[in-house]
Amino acid sequence: MSQTYERWIKWRNDALANPKLQRFLASFPLTRPVANAKARQTFGIVSGFVSSQIMQACIELDLLELLRPAPLSAEAIAARCDLPVDATLTLLKAASAINLLETLRDGRFALGGDGAAMLGNPGIAEMIMHHRALYLDLADPVALLRRGGGGGTLANFWTYGGDDQAIAERYSTLMAASQPMIAGQVLDAYTLRGHPRLLDIGGGEGAFLAEVAVRWPQLDLTLFDLPMVAARAGERLGTKARVVGGSFIDDPLPEGADIITLIRVLHDHDDGVAQALLNKVYNALPPRGTLLIAEPMAQTPGARAMGHGYFGMYLLAMGSGRPRTPDELKSMLAKAGFSSVRLISTRTPLTCRVIIATR
Numbered sequence: 001m002s003q004t005y006e007r008w009i010k011w012r013n014d015a016l017a018n019p020k021l022q023r024f025l026a027s028f029p030l031t032r033p034v035a036n037a038k039a040r041q042t043f044g045i046v047s048g049f050v051s052s053q054i055m056q057a058c059i060e061l062d063l064l065e066l067l068r069p070a071p072l073s074a075e076a077i078a079a080r081c082d083l084p085v086d087a088t089l090t091l092l093k094a095a096s097a098i099n100l101l102e103t104l105r106d107g108r109f110a111l112g113g114d115g116a117a118m119l120g121n122p123g124i125a126e127m128i129m130h131h132r133a134l135y136l137d138l139a140d141p142v143a144l145l146r147r148g149g150g151g152g153t154l155a156n157f158w159t160y161g162g163d164d165q166a167i168a169e170r171y172s173t174l175m176a177a178s179q180p181m182i183a184g185q186v187l188d189a190y191t192l193r194g195h196p197r198l199l200d201i202g203g204g205e206g207a208f209l210a211e212v213a214v215r216w217p218q219l220d221l222t223l224f225d226l227p228m229v230a231a232r233a234g235e236r237l238g239t240k241a242r243v244v245g246g247s248f249i250d251d252p253l254p255e256g257a258d259i260i261t262l263i264r265v266l267h268d269h270d271d272g273v274a275q276a277l278l279n280k281v282y283n284a285l286p287p288r289g290t291l292l293i294a295e296p297m298a299q300t301p302g303a304r305a306m307g308h309g310y311f312g313m314y315l316l317a318m319g320s321g322r323p324r325t326p327d328e329l330k331s332m333l334a335k336a337g338f339s340s341v342r343l344i345s346t347r348t349p350l351t352c353r354v355i356i357a358t359r
């Protein structure tokens, strides 16, 4: 079976790489739409960086906000952004071509559909600006691969456990900005009714717990994170939650919760650390206690480029962790001792999937 499949791959690839066949597929009426769709897909990959940078220019120049109230002419936009008019026009047309803006018949520019959707989610703009660090590391992808990951700008951005307050503040602010699009999905996917005590490990500045407190005010909440991050969470959460500073690698976990959450935590860590954390969580839970894992996962149907594509390279640049498939997480959970493990559906699996495990 596998040899037959390999022979088929070889035959298919020889055919697709043949320029004569390519010309035929593009000119024959029945195959032309397929050939064009493939060409568009390939061009999307080839030009992806340019589209990202068009988007970055729009965010950095605050163009989307500028056009939120009403359309403007290129001249007015150029004056507001302090750019030459011709260059501004190039950017405005480029941003219209990828639907961030829209060119009106009278030549002015309005906010486009995708641009408006981005305004509704400020976390996206923060992520786009943060991509400067990722793209610096990816400017030479082979060098990054040869050094086995890390060692660049992103590794300095995510320095867990260091004593630099500014670093903790930078990554915690970024995480808090993107947390609303995660918290809503998690809390819609899984009801916390019936759980008296929740512990959020690696809870960052407390953005997730702040949302939990709104929806489930009777829940007793504890956040655990590295001391410098926990201090920020304490300021944000006030009396809404108990905040404990420590490392899940070296310190014991706070006791007493019947549900523990790991939101966008596991994928940051290599297998050894991630498995040790799951074992620790298992031991900290009472019998029938629950673990909720929420993070983007590899091999997500319809979003495969997000998992091993985006997060694979992102975490490589960061120098720690890897995206995991639900099955990989399930087998790690079984190894930790969890008896029942299930993947539950979320609204936008591209940004977050949820696994519920019971001790």
Ligand SMILES: C[S@@+](CC[C@H](N)C(=O)[O-])C[C@H]1O[C@@H](n2cnc3c(N)ncnc32)[C@H](O)[C@@H]1O
Pocket (backbone or CB within 6 Å): 160, 161, 172, 175, 176, 179, 182, 201, 202, 203, 204, 205, 207, 208, 224, 225, 226, 229, 246, 247, 248, 249, 262, 263, 264, 265, 268
């Ligand atoms: C990617 S952030 C996610 C934050 C938050 N859960 C969210 O989704 O917005 C990972 C968090 O894990 C924390 N963390 C990393 N290593 C840790 C450790 N050894 N012990 C405790 N927390 C840690 C970081 O400080 C950070 O707040």
